[in-house]
Amino acid sequence: xxxxxxxxxxxxxxxxxxxxxxxxxxxxxxxxxxxxxxxxxxxxxxxxxxxxxxxxxxxxxxxxxxxxxxxxxxxxxxxxxxxxxxxxxxxxxxxxxxxxxxxxxxxxxxxxxxxxxxxxxxxxxxxxxxxxxxxxxxxxxxxxxxxxxxxxxxxxxxxxxxxxxxxxxxxxxxxxxxxxxxxxxxxxxxxxxxxxxxxxxxxxxxxxxxxxxxxxxxxxxxxxxxxxxxxxxxxxxxxxxxxxxxxxxxxxxxxxxxxxxxxxxxxxxxxxxxxxxxxxxxxxxxxxxxxxxxxxxxxxxxxxxxxxxxxxxxxxxxxxxxxxxxxxxxxxxxxxxxxxxxxxxxxxxxxxxxxxxxxxxxxxxxxxxxxxxxxxxxxxxxxxxxxxxxxxxxxxxxxxxxxxxxxxxxxxx
Numbered sequence: 001x002x003x004x005x006x007x008x009x010x011x012x013x014x015x016x017x018x019x020x021x022x023x024x025x026x027x028x029x030x031x032x033x034x035x036x037x038x039x040x041x042x043x044x045x046x047x048x049x050x051x052x053x054x055x056x057x058x059x060x061x062x063x064x065x066x067x068x069x070x071x072x073x074x075x076x077x078x079x080x081x082x083x084x085x086x087x088x089x090x091x092x093x094x095x096x097x098x099x100x101x102x103x104x105x106x107x108x109x110x111x112x113x114x115x116x117x118x119x120x121x122x123x124x125x126x127x128x129x130x131x132x133x134x135x136x137x138x139x140x141x142x143x144x145x146x147x148x149x150x151x152x153x154x155x156x157x158x159x160x161x162x163x164x165x166x167x168x169x170x171x172x173x174x175x176x177x178x179x180x181x182x183x184x185x186x187x188x189x190x191x192x193x194x195x196x197x198x199x200x201x202x203x204x205x206x207x208x209x210x211x212x213x214x215x216x217x218x219x220x221x222x223x224x225x226x227x228x229x230x231x232x233x234x235x236x237x238x239x240x241x242x243x244x245x246x247x248x249x250x251x252x253x254x255x256x257x258x259x260x261x262x263x264x265x266x267x268x269x270x271x272x273x274x275x276x277x278x279x280x281x282x283x284x285x286x287x288x289x290x291x292x293x294x295x296x297x298x299x300x301x302x303x304x305x306x307x308x309x310x311x312x313x314x315x316x317x318x319x320x321x322x323x324x325x326x327x328x329x330x331x332x333x334x335x336x337x338x339x340x341x342x343x344x345x346x347x348x349x350x351x352x353x354x355x356x357x358x359x360x361x362x363x364x365x366x367x368x369x370x371x372x373x374x375x376x377x378x379x380x381x382x383x384x385x386x387x388x389x390x391x392x393x394x395x396x397x398x399x400x401x402x403x404x405x406x407x408x409x410x411x412x413x
Contacts, residue, residue, distance in 0.1 A: 025233060026233050026234070027143065030301045030375075033375075034374065034375040035103065035104050035374055036375055036404055036405075037097075037104025037142075037375070037376070037377040038102060039147075039305075039381065041380030042088070042382070043085065043107070043108075044085065044110070044113065046065040046081075047159060048064070048321040049315050049316060049317035050383045052317055052321075052345075052385075054080065055321055058071050064162060066121060066164075067121075067164075078125065081123060081125070089382070091139065094139070096395070100395055100403055101402075101403035104143045104145060105133070105137060106144075106145040107130060107145070107147060109130055110161075111178060112150070112162065114184045115181050138192075143197045144195050145197070145200060146199045147203050148178070148202050149162075150162035151169045151177075153167070153172075154168065155205040157206070161204075167211065170212055178219070182226050185199060190231035193233050199235075200238075201237065201239075203239055204239055207241040207242055220252060221252065223236060223238075234260065235260040235262050238261065239266075240264065245302060246294055250299065252300075253300060254299075255299075262302065262374070263300050263301065264305040265303075268308060268310075269286060270326075273326055273335065276312060276313065276326055276327055277337055280358040280361050284361065284369075287366050288412070290369070291373060295372065295373040303373065304373065305377045306379040308379050309366075312337075312388065313325045313326050315383075316386070328340040342387075343355075343387065345386075346387050347397075348397030351399075360399050360401070364410075387399075
């Protein structure tokens with residue numbers, strides 16, 4: 001399918017109007033200011049490894065939000081989730097994020113918060129909490145990237161899309177439903193453009209996993225038009241789909257009339273046995289090479305929207321509930337590299353002194369690398385006990401730089 005055909009099948013007159021120069025400037029200048037932020041993961045879209053207690057109390061069948069609600073039934077699922085939404089994140093979290101020197105939060109939301117599809121076991125109610133979060137961000141002086149994290153049918157098959165298993169996004173009317181959800185979100189927060197400065201069309205659609213790239217490009221074109229129906233001054237964020245970020249050069253670029261478009265790429269070094277075997281210096285070097293080879297060769301603003309200080313996959317349920325860890329050899333087909341003691345479930349004090357120092361060094365190297373581009377958003381702010389991933393815990397324990405611009409290991413990248 002040619003790009004010319006794709007462009008011609010956009011959104012008619014609304015797109016023509018939107019392609020004109022924006023009348024209002026965005027409230028955060030992504031071209032000159034560095035994004036320094038954190039993801040509010042596991043709050044409005046559940047992930048078993050972030051809040052394992054929610055899943056442990058339900059039984060083996062509950063491996064994602066879909067199966068959790070299917071197992072509990074709507075009334076009990078709503079009760080469990082409401083308790084979680086009310087307690088997991090508050091204004092104080094946003095105050096702490098701002099106090100550490102950050103300027104952004106990225107907040108995942110699932111399609112089911114907006115649109116109920118026939119056969120879905122999901123419950124809604126998340127949007128009122130997202131509304132509250134926008135108010136908390138405004139009060140704390142933070143900007144918000146609203147991130148559509150789960151699409152109908154799942155765009156990647158990961159539990160963080162809401163439903164683990166097969167990728168069936170792009171089948172039936174799932175793409176149209178996704179656009180409807182994005183339209184609703186853009187309209188809901190179009191009047192909050194002083195705070196909601198970016199909206200991500202879709203988190204981690206997996207091209208290697210089977211998502212059709214031409215179809216994804218069409219969805220991205222349409223998403224831009226949908227967002228522009230609601231607001232002219234919000235950045236539209238496109239995930240790279242797990243293909244080289246620079247391969248999107250020329251697509252929806254400013255030179256072709258599209259404005260306020262950002263690429264989002266994610267970088268983890270824990271889901272591969274070869275990467276897990278690296279020492280800290282090699283991890284840092286690998287990250288620097290990733291930025292130099294990819295991030296710095298894009299024709300659009302580019303942020304690393306997810307990354308971590310973790311150098312193991314030990315966190316309980318990180319690879320999925322009921323699936324082990326590569327690092328300790330409990331993952332099928334893996335060979336043990338070390339022990340997960342103190343890292344599967346714990347806190348900063350359950351990490352050894354060397355582990356804390358190494359994580360700090362790796363975090364600082366990544367910060368320096370990603371700020372060569374347009375910035376970063378850490379994954380994630382809070383967990384129930386994953387010390388390699390929990391920024392709140394790391395800030396308090398001196399593992400994440402506080403403020404985030406301070407360095408114990410300068411000039412690594």
